Structures are given as structure tokens and as C-alpha cells.
Amino acid sequence: MVLTEEMAERYSRHFVLKEIGVSGQKKLLQAKVLVIGAGGLGSAALMYLAAAGTGVVGIADFDRVSLSNLQRQVIHSSGDVGVDKTLSAEKFISRLNPDVRVILHNAKMTVDNIQNVISGYDFILDCTDSFESKFLINDACVLFKKPYSHAGIVRFEGQIMTYVPEKGPCLRCLLGGVPPRDGSITCSSAGVLGAAAGVMGSLQAIEAVKYILDIGDLLVGRVLRFDALKMQFSAFDFPKSDSGCAVCGANPQIRSLADNRAEYEGTGCM
Amino acid sequence: MVKVNGVQLNIDGKTIAEYIKTTQYDIRRIAVERNGNIVPKSEYDKVVLKEGDSLEVVGFVGGG
Ligand SMILES: [Zn+2]
Secondary structure: OOOOHHHHHHOHHHHOOOOOHHHHHHHHHOOEEEEEOOOHHHHHHHHHHHHOOOOEEEEEOOOEOOHHHOOOOOOOOHHHOOOEHHHHHHHHHHHHOOOOEEEEEOOOOOOOOHHHHHOOOOEEEEOOOOHHHHHHHHHHHHHOOOOEEEEEEEEOEEEEEEEOOOOOOOHHHHHOOOOOOOOOOOOOOOOEOHHHHHHHHHHHHHHHHHHHHOOOOOOEOEEEEEEOOOOEEEEEEOOOOOOOOOOOOOOOOOOOHHHHHHHHOOOOOO | OEEEOOEEEOOOOOEHHHHHHOOOOOHHHEEEEEOOEEOOHHHOOOOEOOOOOEEEEEEOOOOO
16 A cells, blocks of 8 residues: 555654554554444544544444534534434544545444444444443454444543453453443433543544554453543453353353344433 | 452451442442452352452443
8 A cells, every 4th residue: 555645744643653653554544443323432433533544434323413412422513413423424534534435334233233234344433322232232243253442421430441352351241231221320311521422432542543553552351431520540450251251251142142132122322 | 358449448248249339339330350350240249258359340331
């Protein structure tokens, strides 16, 4: 792959980093990263992945932009209200960086379509807003051996961890399964500080770039928690998978997504 | 004494579930590791904490 003069200038601050350089930039320009959910986490993640020159950026979402999204979902603008989030995000990315090819998946991820969607990507970001969707993505990534980065954000707090097949625990190892719904914390009624969602989404983009470039230490076997009120990051080490995990354990009960359909089809509000 | 997220607490003899009930954690949305091993949810009310145990407890949120 030959970089154009314009690329050389656009990515010059990457070239001077010894961990990236010209060869790393070429890797990024050939990488395919999927972002599921173009909301608060996904906005920041998509913007930074696009700016970094990720060759193919997939966007999966089925929702339309509403005015109440714009306080945190900064990839969308006032003029996009009513437009599909995938289209709105694509518009932003094409203005930011024409080197990026955007692929739109304008659908809710389900047991039936997720394998097909994730199969073409090198790395996946879970930027969805319900545990049902997060477990669907987790189990799909375990079953189809895809690396991905999980994150969640509510109010002023969030967490992030990364799963790489065979390298560490999955979300189900840690949490067991979709937690029962708490009436007081639903996604439409819970508040969230926009910039806090941006912090977590930016961290997910960092994980994707590091995975593609094979640099540094990923959050594999490690949960990083962010508390914006205390302004504290805390890391929790979970180095070992749970051998009894229902999806990645020694004797998994979940051998196909269809086996476990009901758990993914809760009343998610994404 | 039991070390929880790096802090020594006098909770020997309690089960993990009993300890969590004394905290702000939502027991349905946490991951717990004891002495380097993940504790499955089904064992929170069976595992009794002993002198010298080390626990990591982390809460998860589901928004996006
Ligand atoms: Zn697992």
C-alpha cells in the first residue's frame, strides 16, 4: 500500500510515534473495525477511529437521531434529528476523513444476524446501551472467536474491558448473565454525563487501535472503571477465565446463540 | 482481616453475599474475584471469607 502525500500529512503525528510509524498507519488503513451502537460511547469511538485512518469502519444501529441524544451523542447534529444514526454518523465520518470506507448495518443485532455482521471485521466495539445487547455481542464474539471491547456508562460511572479469544475472561465469566432489570436504572430514564460517555468511548477506540497495531497492554483480564465525580480510574485484575462460564468455559451450555435466545431478547431499550 | 480492593476489612466469617449487603454494590451487577479466581454468582452465599483472603469487587453498568 502506497500512502498519498495528503495521507503523509494527515497522519504525520502518528508517524512520529515509534509504536505506530508509517508501517502502523498502513495497518490501520487496512483494518476493519465494527462499532455496534452509534450513541454516547459509539460517537466518540467512531470519531477517533475515523480520524486515526481506520480503513473500514462498520456502524451498526437501528435507531434514529432524536434531540435528547445530542447532549452526548456528539457525532450527530441538530440537523440530523429524525435521520438514521448510521447515516448521520457516516456523514460525519466522510467529512472528517475520506480515507475511511464506512459500511452501514442499519439493523438491531440479533441472534439471527450478528454472526453475518461481525464476521467481516478484525475488532468489534460494544457501544450498545443494554445488558441484553452486551451479552449477545459477548457470546457471539466468544462463539465466533472475535476480539472485542466491552464498555458501559450510566450517570457519572463507566467500565471497560477487552476480550481476546483464549486470552482472558469474557463478560459472562465476570457477570454470569444479564442482570435483572432495575426499574430505577433504565437507559431512557437514567441520566448520563455526555463527556463521561466520551471518555469511555475514547478508551474503546484506544483498545481497537492497540489491538490492530499489537502495541501496549490491552484490558484483557482487567476491568478499568471510571468515576467522573471522584475523578478516579480504578483497575481490577481478573486474569483467569471462569472454567464454569456458560459460553467460554470447559463445558459450555451455550453452544449456539439460538440456544440462549430468550436472554438476549429482554426489553432492551437500545 | 480480608483485603477488598486493596483495603483491609474485618469481615472474616461472612459470606460474600453477606458482605456485599453491607455495601453500596448492587449484587446483581458486580464481578467478584477471590484469591485470583472469579467467584460465580451462585456461590456468593456459599463462600465464607477467611483471614488473609483477597477480594476484588467491581460494579458494572449497562448504558451506552
Ligand atoms: Zn466466559
